[in-house]
Structures are given as structure tokens and as C-alpha cells.
Amino acid sequence: MASSSRTRRTAVAGAVVLTALLGLYVWLVAAGAIxxxxxxxxxxxxxxxxxxxxPLVVIWVIAxxxxxxxxxxxLADELAAAGELPVDDLPRSPGGRIDRAVAREQFDAARDVTEAAPDDWRSWYHLAFAYDAAGDRKRARESLRTARRLYRA
Incomplete structure (x- = not known):
């Protein structure tokens, strides 16, 4: 559990640092524009x-x-509390790449669950991680946005 907390803090710290650097860039562009x-x-x-x-577009995207x-x-915290958080146990190559055939099988299963329950935010959350494992990051983000929208509804 401590490792998970440390990993989360490191990820948040990295995101904050990158956001701060992007903020500096936006400030410099705005100063040049003025x-x-x-x-x-x-x-x-x-x-x-x-x-x-x-800068306005960048600020909107960052927010x-x-x-x-x-x-x-x-959403992840709620799924973790219920014991339903997706587990990344896909086989990997020695170089760390996910076995696409196995990822595709898991994706097909997640898609079937989502098609059976299109109003369940949990199925969309799981589908997002199946998309990500299959290498489709754009659809993964779209699925996360759908999960969020359904969760809020």
C-alpha cells in the first residue's frame, strides 16, 4: 500500500511540475504577445x-x-474500495510491451460488458483501460470521459 501511495505522489508531483513548466511557457508567450x-x-x-x-487555449486544455x-x-478510488479496480496482469515481452493478442481478448470481453450495460460507468472505466492496453489511447480517454459523465449523472 505504501508503494502505491508513493507512486501516486510521484505521479502527481510530476504532473504538477509539468503543469508549472507549461504555465511558464504560456506566461512567456502571453508576455511576447502583449x-x-x-x-x-x-x-x-x-x-x-x-x-x-x-495561452487561452492551453489554459483551457490544462484545466x-x-x-x-x-x-x-x-472513480478509481471507488472501484478500489469495491475491489473492482482493473488489474494490469497482461503478459509482457522482455522489453515490457504488452502481448497484443491477450490485450485484444481482454478488450473484446470489456467491450461486450460495456455493450450489455452502456449506462454503467464501471464498464466504461474498464473499457478505457482495455483500450489503453490495446494501444488505442484516444478511445481510452473518450471512454474515461464517458465513465465520468455517467458517474456524475
Whole structure:
């Protein structure tokens, strides 16, 4: 249990550091955009205004991802308390790659459960991790978003 707690703290610390670095980058871009606007020249004003959009988009994306991470952790905590948290026990190659054939079998099983219970956030959570093991990160995130939406409903 202590190892799990330490791993979680390390992951959160890493995410906070990366977010802080991204925040510094956004601040520098915004400062540059404002400097361009302050030139008073039409081209500078137009470029500065365009560059101000980038920090707004980045801030929106960061906030959205942090909210998803917080909600997914809540879901994981609830599943762990119920003894239903997915276990990563897939066989791996010596290099650490997941055996895709076994991952596909588990994915098919998770998909079948989700199709049978499309309004159950737990099945979508499990499907997300099956997608991730199968290498489809985009659909994994979509499934986590669906699980979160169903959980909140």
C-alpha cells in the first residue's frame, strides 16, 4: 500500500511540475504577445492578438485535463474500495510491451460488458483501460470521459 501511495505522489508531483513548466511557457508567450501589441503597428497588433489566443487555449486544455484526472482518480478510488479496480496482469515481452493478442481478448470481453450495460460507468472505466492496453489511447480517454459523465449523472 505504501508503494502505491508513493507512486501516486510521484505521479502527481510530476504532473504538477509539468503543469508549472507549461504555465511558464504560456506566461512567456502571453508576455511576447502583449509586447507585440504594444508596438502599436498593425502587424504587431494582429500577431499579438493571434498569439494571445494560444495561452487561452492551453489554459483551457490544462484545466480540462486536470479535472478529468481528478474525476478519474475518484472513480478509481471507488472501484478500489469495491475491489473492482482493473488489474494490469497482461503478459509482457522482455522489453515490457504488452502481448497484443491477450490485450485484444481482454478488450473484446470489456467491450461486450460495456455493450450489455452502456449506462454503467464501471464498464466504461474498464473499457478505457482495455483500450489503453490495446494501444488505442484516444478511445481510452473518450471512454474515461464517458465513465465520468455517467458517474456524475
Amino acid at each position: 509586447a507585440l501589441i504594444q508596438t502599436g503597428k498593425v502587424v504587431g497588433i494582429l500577431l499579438g492578438a493571434a498569439f494571445l489566443v494560444l 480540462r485535463e486536470w479535472m478529468l484526472a481528478i474525476d478519474v482518480q475518484r
